[in-house]
Amino acid sequence: MARPSQSAPLAAPKLARVRTVAQDAMRGARWWTLLDLERTLRADAEFWRDLWAPSLSIAAHKVGLKGARSRLDEAIEAGFHQTDLFEPELSAAFGADPDWGLVLERARANVPAAPLRITAWPEAAAAVPLRLDRAEPHREPQLLARLPRPAAGAWETATSLLAWTSALWRHANARINAGDALDVLEQVALGARYSCVEYSIVLAQGLNAVRIPARRVWLRRGDYHDGVGQGHAVAEAWIDDLDRWVLLDGQHGAYWAGEDGSPLGLREIQARERPARPVHVGPRNAIQDPGLWWAYFAHASVTGAAWAPEGFVPLFQDGQVLPTERLLRSAADAYPRLSDVAVAVVSAEGAPAVRIEASHPYAVGGAWDGEPIAAPPGPHAAERRFTRVLDRSPGGHRAELAAVTPYGTLTTRTLEWTAA
Known part of the structure; x- marks a missing residue:
């Protein structure tokens, strides 16, 4: 049977109709209907090689036409390789041909290298979802207007804000018990003095306002479920320049450093066998006894998560519940x-x-x-x-x-x- 000449490209609406008719003919084993469309299907440049040519070879074999395999050979010459999509029909039609094994090898050799x-x-x-301690979005611009101007680097900005926070008031055991950093600052402007909790609120929310990721940290002594003075509130921040989390104590205007002077994060401090060295950047409330304050690192939780490898005690000194959004066994999960x-x-x-x-x-x-x-x-x-x-x-x-x-x-x- 002579090979029909290549037809001109079809308009999109006509091509869509022809494709539908051809697909229905294939599904319904209406082989002559499919063969009658051959000249038109050759104009379908997108599908001729990989769909219509092998399908027409099968159809030609089904009706007993001579040269039925010629469409398949033509397709392989053009790069066709997906013979598996037409099995078992292809092997049933041409598997007895003496060169069928070579035909399949030629097809497999057509598989191109991945272009990319x-x-x-x-x-x-992996880490649990990060929860930062931020002021409400509509209040954050007001808070930002009260803060020191950010420096070029994150660490310089963080230590500047740490010093500024610690200088706002002298520590007292009073608590505001509600509100955000703006509320604290407004009350301090009226003469109020607060505890470590309020320093941590101002520091953490202030850091986030200047686009340094920060959250609050609650530290607790080993026997925190009974007694008084068993907890301390600080903050921690991810410092871009240092590529690490660093603990910042707003009450004392200090961070903790290792022997080489590098600022330490909470997990590093907890892993130590002896107290780290406090480095003060603020003008008041300096830590006089590092060993006493280091005892507060026995247990810790952060905004959104707490960890307790040996079991979590959910009650604090006076019986109040210690809520946490996510209870973890490993602190590493809380530190992306x-x-x-x-x-x-x-x-x-x-x-x-x-x-x-x-x-x-x-x-x-x-x-x-x-x-x-x-x-x-x-x-x-x-x-x-x-x-x-x-x-x-x-x-x-x-x-x-x-x-x-x-x-x-x-x-x-x-x-x-x-x-x-």
Whole structure:
């Protein structure tokens, strides 16, 4: 049977109708109907090689036409390789041919290399959802207006705010018992003096207002379920420049440091066998006995979570309940590394791209090999600042990804891919 000549491309509405008729004919084993459409189906450049040509070979065999396999051979010559989609019909029709094994090998050899393959990518470590201690969104701008102006770096900003907080009033055991940092500041302006709890509120909510992730921390002595003076409230913050969580004591205007002077986080302090050294940045309420205050690190909880490997005691000294949103066995689960990033694969105007998914709650964009990703103004500009199209030039590729915050670019993570 002579091969029909290639037909001109079909208009979309007519092509859709022809495809429907051809599909129905295949399902209903109406082989002559399908064969009558061959000239038209050849104009379907999208499906001719991979669908219609092998289907027509089967149809031609079913009705006993000579040269039935020619459409299949033509398709394989053009790159067809999905023979499995047409089994067992193909083998039933042509499996007895002496060269059938070679035909299948030719088809399998047509499978092209993947045009793009991502081979290594960053993943964020598992952790419980992060809960920060923030003022209500509509009140945060008012709080921000009362705070010291942020510095260029996160650590400098945090220590400046720590010193400022500790200098606001002299410690007293009074409690405001309600309200947020603005309420505390307004009452302090009228002469009120408060406890460690209010220092922690002002410090944590102030840090978040200047886009440093922070939450409150409740410290408790080993036998906190009975007695007095068994607890202390502080704050902790993720410091971009240090790539770590750091404990900040608003009452004492201090942070705790290791032997090399590096600021310590809560977990590091709890793991020590001897007291860390308090470093004071505030003008008053200095820690006079580090050993006494270090005892408060026996037990701890943070905004949103508490941990107790040996069992949690939910009652505090006077019988009050210690609520927690999430009870954990490991403190590590409460400490996401906020410089972590993950990646999503997206389409950017039809091209494969990756979008940086930042763990940092105040990320404003992504960086690619040290340079912030540029995005023109307009709709979806914020999302585009995290998105980059992958280089499709042949060979191996590598990029260093990072989140960008108001204080700079965070620690990088590696992405690798290959293109054919």
